[in-house]
Amino acid sequence: MSQHTSAPDDRRSAATLRKVTTGATIGAIVEWFDIAVYGYLAVEIGAVFFASDNPTVSLLQSFAVFGLAYVVRPLGGIFFGALADKVGRQKVLAWIILLVSGATFLIGFLPGHASIGVLAPLLLVVLRLIQGFSAGGEMGGASGFVAEYAPVRRRGFYVSWVEFGAIAGFLSGSLLVTILRLSLSEEAMLSWGWRIPFLIAGPLGAVGLYIRNRLEETPEFSRLQESGEVAKNPLGEAITKHWRAILLAGAFALFQNVALYVILTFLPSYISGTQGYSTTTASVASLLTLATVCTLIPIFGALSDRIGRKPLLMASCALGIVLPYPLFLLMSAGPAMAVISAVLLGIMLAIYLGPILVAINELFDTKVRFGGFGIGYNISVALFGGTAPFVVGLLTETTGIKEMAGIYIAISAVLTIIAVAISRESAPNRTGYDVISDKPLDATARG
Numbered sequence: 001m002s003q004h005t006s007a008p009d010d011r012r013s014a015a016t017l018r019k020v021t022t023g024a025t026i027g028a029i030v031e032w033f034d035i036a037v038y039g040y041l042a043v044e045i046g047a048v049f050f051a052s053d054n055p056t057v058s059l060l061q062s063f064a065v066f067g068l069a070y071v072v073r074p075l076g077g078i079f080f081g082a083l084a085d086k087v088g089r090q091k092v093l094a095w096i097i098l099l100v101s102g103a104t105f106l107i108g109f110l111p112g113h114a115s116i117g118v119l120a121p122l123l124l125v126v127l128r129l130i131q132g133f134s135a136g137g138e139m140g141g142a143s144g145f146v147a148e149y150a151p152v153r154r155r156g157f158y159v160s161w162v163e164f165g166a167i168a169g170f171l172s173g174s175l176l177v178t179i180l181r182l183s184l185s186e187e188a189m190l191s192w193g194w195r196i197p198f199l200i201a202g203p204l205g206a207v208g209l210y211i212r213n214r215l216e217e218t219p220e221f222s223r224l225q226e227s228g229e230v231a232k233n234p235l236g237e238a239i240t241k242h243w244r245a246i247l248l249a250g251a252f253a254l255f256q257n258v259a260l261y262v263i264l265t266f267l268p269s270y271i272s273g274t275q276g277y278s279t280t281t282a283s284v285a286s287l288l289t290l291a292t293v294c295t296l297i298p299i300f301g302a303l304s305d306r307i308g309r310k311p312l313l314m315a316s317c318a319l320g321i322v323l324p325y326p327l328f329l330l331m332s333a334g335p336a337m338a339v340i341s342a343v344l345l346g347i348m349l350a351i352y353l354g355p356i357l358v359a360i361n362e363l364f365d366t367k368v369r370f371g372g373f374g375i376g377y378n379i380s381v382a383l384f385g386g387t388a389p390f391v392v393g394l395l396t397e398t399t400g401i402k403e404m405a406g407i408y409i410a411i412s413a414v415l416t417i418i419a420v421a422i423s424r425e426s427a428p429n430r431t432g433y434d435v436i437s438d439k440p441l442d443a444t445a446r447g
Contacts, residue, residue: 019211020149021161024142026208027097028165029172030201031135034104036173037197038066038128039265044194048112049121065125069132070386076136077374078235084137084370085234089145089221092370094212096141099134101205103127108198139166140373143357147436148218148366152428153305155436159358160301164294167353170264171290173197178283220366220436231367238368238375245363249376251419252363255317256356257385258412259324259349262405263289266389267342270331274402277335285339289346296347300354308430309359313420316352320413323348324406332402362426362435369436384412 038045046062084092107127113120143162150158176197184193217225224230231237238246267289272282304312327341364372388408396404428434428441 016215017149017151017158020215021146021158023093023208023211023215024146025161025165025168026204026211027093027100027138027142028162029169030097030101030104030204030208031138032166032169033173033197033204034100034131034169034201036170036264037104037177040174040177041194041197042066044189045124047190048114048194049110049124051113051117061121065121065128067386067390068125069128069135070382072129072132073136073386074375074378074382076133077140077378078136078371080134080137081140081371081374082235082238084141084144085231085238085368088217088225089141089148089370090212090215090217092137093141093145094209096134096137097205097208097212099130100138101201101208103130103134104198105202105205108195108201136378137370137374139357140360140377141370144361144369144373145218147358147361148220148369152434152437152441154302156304156309156355156358156427157298157302159361160298160304160354163301163353163357164297167290167294167297171287171294174286174290176200178287224366229367234368234371238364238372242364242368242372246372246376248363248419248423249360249373250380251416252313252356252360252423253377253380254384254419255320255409255412255416256352257381258388259320259345259352259409261385261388262392262409263342263345263349266392266405267345269389270405271338271342274396275331275338277338281335281338285342288339289342292343293346293350293353296350297354300351301358302354304355304358304427305429308425308427309355309362310420310423310425312351312355313359314417316348317413317417317420319348319351321410321417324409325403326406328403328406359426363423365438366436 042062045065049065050061080092080096104127107124110123110127111120139162143159146159146162147155180193180196181189216222221230264286268282268286271277271285272279300312324345327345331338331341360373360377361369392405392408395408396402401407425431426435432441433439434441
């Protein structure tokens with residue numbers, strides 16, 4: 001009899017977990033869809049919004065506006081993180097996806113410089129600032145929300161879907177732009193074709209908002225509210241009492257951000273520009289790499305539940321030290337080797353992306369989790385993520401070393417592997433203790 005009565009509860013729990021994971025993943029998809037779309041459409045955006053007879057100047061202005069979003073990301077991470085630690089996760093996540101998708105959607109309606117003059121780039125800047133500010137709370141908020149809901153023995157697997165959403169969003173955005181460029185003339189792309197990807201963010205965000213509005217508060221934060229233990233000043237408490245975890249979070253994210261942005265945003269132009277291969281080769285390499293990373297992320301997330309977070313993070317960093325330079329060197333051996341090398345770099349990255357978000361979440365107590373994550377992670381993104389393509393390009397140009405990107409990734413891996421080495425293992429299945437619920441594993445009801 002007891003088996004029959006418990007089954008509906010089990011089914012409702014599974015349904016809730018699916019909604020939680022889906023709602024969190026869609027937010028990551030929207031955020032990284034926008035990153036891909038803006039990056040791949042930088043030429044068209046520069047031509048539409050910036051008045052210059054020099055296409056290079058327009059392109060640089062377009063990338064400058066792109067970079068502004070990364071400048072304000074830490075501020076968004078601090079603001080939304082502290083707010084979520086004070087009033088709750090669910091409402092804050094709903095506002096974040098509304099702002100991210102809404103700003104992206106509105107870019108698709110902006111008139112160009114030819115219509116409203118200098119107001120066009122100003123409006124673009126405002127919307128990019130809103131995107132960056134709100135995106136500062138997305139990855140930490142979404143992954144933390146899933147972490148506080150998921151069964152402890154499968155937390156790595158469920159949280160990894162947020163990272164999957166980020167790569168899937170980038171893949172979808174880049175693929176859509178590629179299809180539009182193959183289907184439309186240059187005039188059509190400049191006239192209206194560039195708007196389509198931005199407009200698609202509207203319905204994507206609406207689905208995510210609908211799901212997030214129907215979710216309840218996480219069990220862990222609900223326990224804090226019921227016991228009256230919600231921090232009165234979560235930001236201050238995070239900085240003063242959890243500064244070591246914040247530093248570790250930034251260090252954990254260092255290798256991730258350098259490798260991620262070099263492989264996703266710098267590598268295609270490196271293959272077609274520096275190596276001189278066709279844009280088709282660059283596109284194939286990029287798409288195959290992204291598809292490989294997407295496929296492997298949940299696998300390594302699940303594996304981290306079985307063998308721990310640290311072994312995978314350490315293994316990826318070790319590969320990041322020894323592999324990138326030889327792989328960038330091999331890219332000069334021909335188009336096929338360039339594609340193979342790109343995919344191998346993607347596999348190295350996927351090993352790290354599988355457990356990284358859950359590992360950072362498990363650095364923090366529930367009271368300061370969203371704020372602590374937001375500070376450490378987003379400062380690292382701003383300093384080492386968004387700047388990586390520019391820094392690598394500049395170093396390659398000034399040194400004349402074509403494989404400088406591989407060296408840069410290796411340096412970041414050395415710094416991160418030290419941080420991982422001095423951190424504690426946090427996977428409950430390996431420690432017998434769940435840092436998120438603050439209970440021994442056997443005493444955790446959701447285990």
